[in-house]
Structures are given as structure tokens and as C-alpha cells.
């Protein structure tokens with residue numbers, strides 16, 4: 001695997017032990033050009049960085065050494081972890097993002113991502129359920145890598161987790177809207193999502209539902225707890241590996 005180096009000054013000086021690295025967090029850059037991304041990721045002022053950047057031609061650029069904490073995830077939570085930066089490797093994929101013209105990820109980009117993930121998974125023994133999108137760990141602030149990111153395809157390559165449909169019907173049609181909401185959010189909590197109250201709805205529910213759909217029900221990101229979304233959350237939450 002050929003890797004180019006373009007060092008970023010934005011990382012925590014203290015080295016971290018290998019065993020602290022438990023997650024891979026995937027992003028899109030969300031900027032107009034590759035040059036702008038590199039500039040931002042290497043500028044002292046921006047205070048952001050990533051371990052790896054993959055451009056649309058499949059070129060991998062290493063910006064921060066894996067043993068250092070890069071600043072890619074910001075305020076974040078997943079299961080009992082807060083500040084995911086400390087525990088993760090960050091990978092940025094060049095893509096204009098929702099703001100500037102969200103595009104399909106290129107084939108070359110994804111095949112290099114697969115190679116890189118396989119290398120990291122082996123090196124740090126990263127669990128399938130610990131390969132996440134930025135929006136999973138910061139759902140109120142982020143949408144990346146978004147609904148065009150091929151999570152299902154990657155899961156077929158043993159990268160990341162996918163659900164296994166069961167025949168169990170969990171919908172009781174007498175349930176109130178509130179009950180449905182609470183079941184759905186309890187499932188999300190089991191899966192690892194945070195930033196909501198399991199028992200009390202709030203205005204930010206919509207963002208969290210969409211983040212879940214961008215990951216697991218990509219063809220319809222409507223922010224509604226519909227039958228399919230609820231089922232998927234249930235398959236995931238009741239999976240023994242989670």
C-alpha cells in the first residue's frame with residue numbers, strides 16, 4: 001500500500017499505547033477542492049487534522065502518525081467513550097459533501113479505503129462494530145460520511161457492521177407514537193448512539209433519526225421512525241455482537 005506523507009502539526013503530543021486504538025472514524029472532507037482540504041488539515045490555525053486523507057484518485061496521504069491523537073472527531077460520544085479522537089484512527093475521504101455538492105465516492109477511493117481499513121483492523125484488532133462514521137459519534141453536529149457512503153458494500157468485505165434481518169415482528173400496532181419513539185431510541189442507545197434522552201423526545205430527535213438512516217437505511221433519509229427504521233434498529237440492538 002503506497003502512502004504519501006504530508007505532515008499536519010495538529011495532533012496531541014503525548015503518544016498513546018497501541019491498545020487505546022479501538023475505533024476507525026470515517027469522514028468526508030466537505031470542501032470545494034483537495035488543495036483547500038490539505039491547507040485546512042495542515043494549518044495550525046484550523047486545529048483539525050486526520051491520520052489519513054484519501055483523494056478521489058485513490059491516493060492515500062498520511063498526515064498524523066497513528067500513535068498520536070489526530071483532531072478529527074471533535075466533541076463526540078459512542079457507548080461509554082467520550083472524545084473519540086483519543087481512541088481512534090481518523091480517515092477523511094475527499095468529497096464536497098452536503099454543502100457543496102455531495103457526490104458518489106469514487107471506486108478508486110473506496111478500494112483504497114478497504115485496503116487501509118483491512119491493514120488497520122489487523123494491526124489494532126478493531127471490532128466490526130467499532131468502525132463508525134463521524135455522524136454516528138457526533139449526530140447533532142455532523143452528517144458525514146453521509147448516505148452515499150457504501151456501508152453495506154464494506155460490510156461484505158468484513159469492514160463495519162451490518163444487520164441480519166430476522167422474522168421477528170416487533171411492531172404492536174396498538175403502540176402509541178411515544179412508545180414507538182422510546183423503543184427506537186432505546187435500540188439506538190444499545191447500538192451505541194448518544195446525545196438523546198431514551199424516554200423524553202426533543203427537537204434534536206430528528207437529527208439523530210436521520211443520522212441512523214444515513215448509515216443503515218440510505219435510500220430514504222426522511223427522519224421518521226417508520227416501520228423499516230424501527231425494524232433495522234431492532235435487528236442491530238438485539239444482535240449479540242453489539
Ligand SMILES: [Zn+2]
Nearest residue numbers: 027028134144
Ligand atoms: Zn467529519
